[in-house]
Amino acid sequence: MDIADRYARVVTERSLLVVVVLLLATGAVGAGVGSVDTGLTIASFASDSTEAQKLDYAETNFTTAGENTTVAQVVVRGENVLSKASLVETLRLQRTFRENATVNASLAPGQSTAGIENLVATAAIRAEAANGGGSAAGRAGTPPASPSLDAQIEQLEGMSPAEVEAVVAQVLDPERQTAGPVDPYTLLATSYEAGATSADGRVTFVFQNAPESADGLPESTVEGQLAMAALTDEGVTSTDAFVFGPAVVDERSGQATGESFALISPVALLLILIVLGVAYRDIVDVLLGLVGVALVLVWMGGFMGWAGIGVTQILIAVPFLLIGLSIDYALHVVMRYREAQADDPDRTPREAMRVGLAGVVVAIGAATFTTAVGFSANAVSPLQSIREFGITSAAGIVSAFVVFGALLPALKLLTERAFGRVGLARQRRAFGREGRVGEVLRVGATVARRAPVAVVLVALLVSAGGGYAATNIDTSIDQVDFLPRDSPEWMDSVPEPFRPGDYAVREQAIYLNEQFVRSQDRSEAVFLVEGPVTDPDTLERLAAGRDRLANATTPVTLANDEQRVAGPLETIRAVAERNETVAAQLDASDGNGDGVPDRDLAALYDAVYAAAPTEASATVYREGGEYRALRTTVAIRGGADTGVVTEEMRAVADTVESGSALTVTATGTPIVQELVQRGLLRTLVEGFLITLGVITLFLTGIFRARYGAASLGAVVVVPVVFALAWLVGTMYLLGISFNTETAIIASIAIGLGVDYAIHVGERFVHERETAGSSEAALDRTLRGTGGALLASAVTTASGFGVLLLALVPSLQRFGLVTSLAIAYSFVASVLVLPSLLVLWDRYTEGSADVGEGEEAVAAAD
Structure with missing residues (x-):
């Protein structure tokens, strides 16, 4: 008796004890739910890049208005x-x-x-006073510097x-x-x-x-x-x-998210219930599955409470992952129980559950381990939001195994025994084992028997195309694309409690980005100049950088065809226009008469500081009487591609710095955000590759220990890679960026994809022990496990797919990308993996290497 049989025997023979213990554990863990900070916050991504450090230096040492x-x-x-x-x-x-x-x-x-209204009114008051007019402001004599609103x-x-x-x-x-x-x-x-x-x-x-x-x-x-x-x-x-403003944007975005969920949640629930109803054809099993999903979410919430993890945008994705995984686990447990009943009608519910659970628990456990490892790899991220996402996901995945690998089987067994005591026979067919669904699921076995090499080659070519597309996929983030859209006209006919409102915030943001200079620092590039800033050619270098800046595409251009630039040159000239001492020093410092000071810069800075210390400290930093750094800011078009901003501003910085002792850094919020984005993507991609390696090694060990088929672990992982390549290629064709948001979604898809592939691989090897050929083993695998996979894929893909009805683009992308990932993972597992398994079986000559484990696979035909 192997470990799976022993485990199943404990759960079925101590079912009441298992239920009581796990319900008590649920109460203990779930007590932490009340401590969860449910106020949705935007996940923040800090950066330790040089640019971020320089931006912090500039913000600390230069005094700016509006702090x-x-x-x-x-x-x-x-x-x-x-x-x-x-x-x-x-x-x-x-x-x-x-x-x-x-x-x-x-x-x-x-x-x-x-x-403008203030400028016009103030100018009118001053003109009136200068001309001795009779307005209220004029009669007061010399007007104040800032006339009151009533006067204006x-x-x-x-x-x-x-x-x-x-x-x-x-x-x-x-x-x-x-x-x-x-x-x-x-x-x-x-x-x-x-x-x-x-x-x-x-x-x-x-x-x-x-x-x-x-x-x-x-x-x-x-x-x-x-x-x-x-x-x-x-x-x-x-x-x-x-x-x-930020409060208006947050309020309307939150309202749109809430109304979107109010609209799509009933639709998603209805779709899930319909699919589960078709798959189970039994209301008791549907209810048991939903209870299990609820308990998993309680475990997740309790863990977050005890761990002090609050709700963020990223963590919203975790419940969706757990719901999909829970439905999948529940379907496999119930369907294997039904298969055991169908194989031997004389079995008691306890015997059927023991056989069914023993046949599926290893696959569920392996899927739990690999998926949890994949997400827990994010725990080493330097970013708190990513760490919390990985840890919470891993904890939730483990809880899904506890609930559906132990609590649900025990609870279902108690339920079946209760029905049996009152004389209710409850034998149901396993979904997909017979009928039209079974015939459709056998397609993978049919093509695997006839042309396995062709199937693999086609999958490989399509995957190669997807991989090539990945090298060209956009990796930028447009913040406007996270703002809610207006509801389509057809939603006006939705009943009032569920009818969403109209949100103009996205259109307003686009209008502002295209038509106005945005005042926030998030739309500014900052040039920090450090070193000998009093050297004679320093300001001439800044002027050269300004000339280079004129050719850039991302700075905003005002109505007078000028860019909005604020730096030492602009400060010096502005102060000189109203201060004779600074004007005289400016003339003295301009040796060649080109309007740019090129000597005695320290004396010029001293004069500006003496005349206008507040303005001077915004662009010239001095400490202990020595001038340390200069700062120039450039207004950037709202919505400009941060990657382009970064490259253009770095080119300007190189122009200023080249051949000098100065250190010039192009920084600012857009540039820091771009570098954070690049770092996050690199972390996620590296994490995925490491995770893929760990999963492959784990599966290799599992199949080696159980069946002596170490090479099968690598074979099972191949469809997961195929599905990911197809997903990335589709994102490229649809114009969906691969960024931190979609990369996290992709990791969810990989978790579910590994789960599907493991179920097919594990079931194939199990069936191959008694089947006369690999084709026969595949036929039984796909009509058995394939039915549960189909029901799970349709259920979870439908649940995610309804997010396309949301008004928030990020939710729409979440639904679309995840639904595609689930569909591709299913296709890869039931269409491509069977061909790989047939080739593997042939290559190993009927699994000749099998037999060194606890059980041997039967010889080939």
Whole structure:
């Protein structure tokens, strides 16, 4: 009696004890569920790259305005958003923000709003005062540097549309030097034509308090931003207007995710119940399977609670994996029990369960080990989110084995015995063993008998094509592609409780990315220049870099055809325009008269620091009286490919650094994100290769120990590799990026694929012991195990497939890629693996090497 038989005997003879012990264990583990932090958070990926370290250095040592603040953008769109009516309306909206207690509590101190309307009103007040006009602001004499909102509103209200247009022309005069801290062109859509007095889009920035916190924005800031969005919808009626900010995006994305699940969950459950009903044809077995799935999820949640792991975007994928694996395990246990009954109708339920469980427990155990190893490999990742994903997945997979390898068989046995005591006979056929389904499943055995080499060659060629596609597949991440889409028209007919809303946030993000300079640091590249920054040619090198930057495609271009660049040269020139001392020093430092200082840079920096220390410290860093570093920032187009950004900015940095003693680093959030993405992909790919090796070695050992067929372990793994190649090739054809998101999905698919292949391989060797030929063994394998695999594949693929109805693109991709992976794994296991097994059997001359293990495979025909 081997270990599988001994295990099955313990479970069946001590079934009540097994149920009691495991239910008590479930209660103990499940007690941790209440400790799980269910507040969905975005998984963060830190980086220890040189670029990340330099970005941290820049953020620490350079003083910038707006620290500890976040920016909400009030975007106004219309035929002419520079008209008097539109400008006044937005000024009134700003006043409404301040009058609203929720919004006002979130506003940053000082000048918390900045828009074209403020610049125009302020310019009008100053012009009125300069001309001795009679406005309220003018009568007050010299206007304040920042007139109140009430004064701005009164000023524009008292002017005619033509007078307002004249001030707009003055503010937006392309020959006019910017007098204030805000460049008016950054507040207009890039489609605006310089010098025009009309525009179809503009933005007003609203600055809110946002102290650094690991938990994201403070609640008051979130509530204030959401209140701003509601007030804007009510207060702006003459044009289209919306508020865009992190709180609004998170709130609407979360709402879309919740409504998507509310819509698709009933559909998914209905599909799963239909497929399970067809496969089981018995409501008791369906209910037992669902109870088992629920218990596995309780074990997973309890583990997370005890381990202190909270819910993140990545961990949302784990329950889907466990549901699919649980359904698969349940089907195999129940179907093998039914097969044992059918093979010998005189067997008691206990005997049938013992035979069935002994026949499948090794395959389930091997699948559990290989899948758990695959995911637990992520535990060595330097990234916490990936570590938690791997550990939680592995723990959940082990719990699936405990529930369906011990608790479910014991519970089903007790149930069958209870029905037997009241005289209810409950013999059911195993799905796929007979009828049309059985005939379809035999296709793999048929083609394996007739043309196994052709099948393998076709699979190999298709896989090679997929592998080649993998070298060209896109690996970028577009953050906009994670935002919810508007619901299609047909969803308007969905009953009210399940009908999703419309979300404009994706369209708004695209509009902002294409039409405006994004103010957040996530849309900036940063050049950090370290070393002898007072050397005479330093600023000339920066100027050369600026020239190189003009040829780049990723920086944003303003309406005046200028890039938004802020660095030492820009700071020096801006301060010199209003300070005579700095202007004189600038002239003295410009030896060749080309406008770029090339001598006495230390004296020039000293003059700028003396005149405008705050502005100077934003681009020139000094410590202990010595100048250590310079910083230049470049606004990047929202949505620009971070890979292209990285390459272009590195080329600019090389231009500045080449042939000098300076160290120039191109960094910034887009570049750091790109490097994190590359590192994650490398980690995931390397982890997969290592996992594949471990799985192969494990299966080799299992088949060697049980059947003396060590080489079969490698054969069983081949279809898994084929399925992965097909999946990657399909992603390439569909234009789906291979990034951290889809790489994790692929790892789930590999876990399920290994499970399918192990079941077929293990069952084949078992059947080959008594079958007269490999073809006969395959026929019984595919009509037996193949039926459970088909039911499992259809059930899980259907459950994942309904995610295509979701409004969140990441959920749609999750559903599509996982469904394809399951389908490919099934096809590879029941169509390609049989041919590989036939060739393996022939190559080993009827498994002549078998016989050294506990049991020998029968000789070939």
